[in-house]
Amino acid sequence: MAPMSDATTTDLYEVTMAMCYLREGMAAPATFSLFVRDLPPGRGFLIAAGLESALDYLAGFRVGPEDVDAFASVLHRPPRDLEPFLGLEFTGRVRAVPEGRVVLAGEPLLEVTAPLPQAQLVETYVLNLLSHQTAVASKAARCVLAAAGHPVVDFSLRRTHGPQAGFQAARLGALAGFAGTSNVAAATALGIPAVGTMAHSYVEAFASEDKAFRAFARTHPGPVTLLVDTYDTEEGVRVAARVLRELDRGPGCAVRLDSGDLGDLAARARAILDRAGLPDVRIVASGGLDEYAVDDLVRSGAPIDTYAVGTRVGVSADAPYLDSAYKMVEYDGRPVMKLSSAKVTAPGPKQVFRSPGYADVIALADERPPADGVALLETVMENGRRTAAQTTLDECRARCAADLSDLPPAARRIRTPVAPRATTSQRLNALTARVRHGIEEQLASQRSVPT
Structure with missing residues (x-):
């Protein structure tokens, strides 16, 4: 049986909901807007991510017989009741912010316009893809900012929330500017440099650090990185220095520090390596690092060359979710909005115009940009098919770097950042007021009807 x-x-x-729409013949076009209501605490920006995998999902979306059987089973209905779903495909249009661009609170990352049952059914999957990947990409970008030009690499796979999340974390790190990943599958599939050293268990398997390091160097004739803190860190550095010097393996090689006071140990390791005549041997630091720890180490002047970040970045530990939403803003040409307390939405399909200094304006989709403004949302799918070739990782990375460099310094800060705030256009404000008034009039008329 097919899966x-x-x-x-x-x-x-x-x-x-989709079942009801299909039975009621409600298949007119609906537009849904996906946005993040508020940035997590400690964030001055977000990096839009997840679009490419969302487009892959939408392009391949089709409800087959096995899916109908699953729907019928969970609803405790005979399969014939769910037959209207059979063969349903995504035939809509998608406008979105390209991956790698900086986005602010309230700005649509993506808008879907499709027959209502289709637009509804794809909500959960698309929302999951963009929410998770935008959160992780934003955390990774902050690590790059904190490292202030030092390479950052991804070591997160072993503790991400599943292998797929680990693959995404490797890709998103590369998008944000990481120099490599320990994830072999991601490195191979995405063309990312693979990086890695050895575990403490490797050193423990040998009778001494000297034997472990020599065996590793014999096995790997290129530059090697030796883990030096299995027992006594300073002694481990001395052993590594002796092995590297005797084997004439200095340039391109490194030692890795994975625990303890990394700043102090890095200074001691640097002194040992320099005294051994190995100024070209680099120092790699790992062990519970994120942008806050990296920022502290860089500001302290620690002689660390490369930062390996793992768990806290791969799961975006301090902000593991986004207050994201996928809300209908128009159905069958009628603008709609939600008035729930603290969750009010603005009606109508939208566009975001960015002017220098991140003076962003959220406007209606058919508005003209200001003289110095550029539109962020682009049409990326029509009739359920991509309008252009898949964006490359290099293109996403370049986009991210350019947007980060243009961010106001206050938004780039690692601690106590101040995020720019988008404003709304006069036309959007007027439409919002008009739709709100119409809803309130309707509610008033409902209340006046005797029960």
Whole structure:
């Protein structure tokens, strides 16, 4: 029997709503806007990410017989009741902010316009892809800023929330400017440099550090990185220096510090290596690092050449989720909005115009940009198919670097950043007021009807 497709990776209420739409003949175009209401604490910006995998999902979306059976099973209904789903594909349009661009609170990352049942069914999967990847990419970009030009590499795979999340973390680190990843699958598939050293268990397997380091160097004829803190860190550096010098393996090689006071140990290691005549041997630091620890080490002047970040970045530990939403803003040409307390949405399809200094304006999609403004959302899918070739990782990386360099210094700060705030256009404000007034009039008329 064929397996279920990703169409079933959704919340049940998406199925129940879509089923009702199909039965009621409600298949007119609907526009849904995906945005982050507020930035997490300690964030001055977000990096839009996840679009490429979302487009892959939408392009391949199709409800097959096995999916219909799954829907029927969870709803405790006979499969014939779910037959309207059979063969349903995504045939809509997508406008989105390209991956790697900086986005602010309230700005749409993506807008989907499609027949209502389609636009509804894809919500959960698309929201998951963009929310998770935007959170991790934003954390990774902050690490690059904190490192102030020093290379950063990804060591997160072993503790990310599943192998797929680990693959995404490696890609997102590269997008943000990381120099490599320990993830072999990601390095191979994405053309990212693979990086790695050895574990403490490797050193423990030998009778001494000297034997371990010599064996490793014999096995790997190129530059090697030796883990020096299995027992006594300073002694480990001395042993590594002796092995590297005797084997004439200095340039390109490194020692890795993985625990303790990394700043102090790096200074001691640097002194030992320099005295041994190995000024070209680099120092790699790892062990619970994120942008806050990296920022402290860089500001302290620690002689660390490369920072390896893992768990805290791969899971975006201090901000593991985004307050993201996927809300309908128009149905069948009628602008709609939500008035729930603290969750009010603005009606109508939108565009974001960015002027120098991140003077962003959230406007209606058909508005003209200001003289110095550029539109962030681009049409990336029509009739369920991509409008252009898949964006390369290099293109995403260049986009990210350019946007980060243009950010105001206060937004780039690692601690107590101040995020720019987007404003809304006069036309959007007027539409919002008009739709709100219409809803309030409707509610008033409902209340006046006797029960």
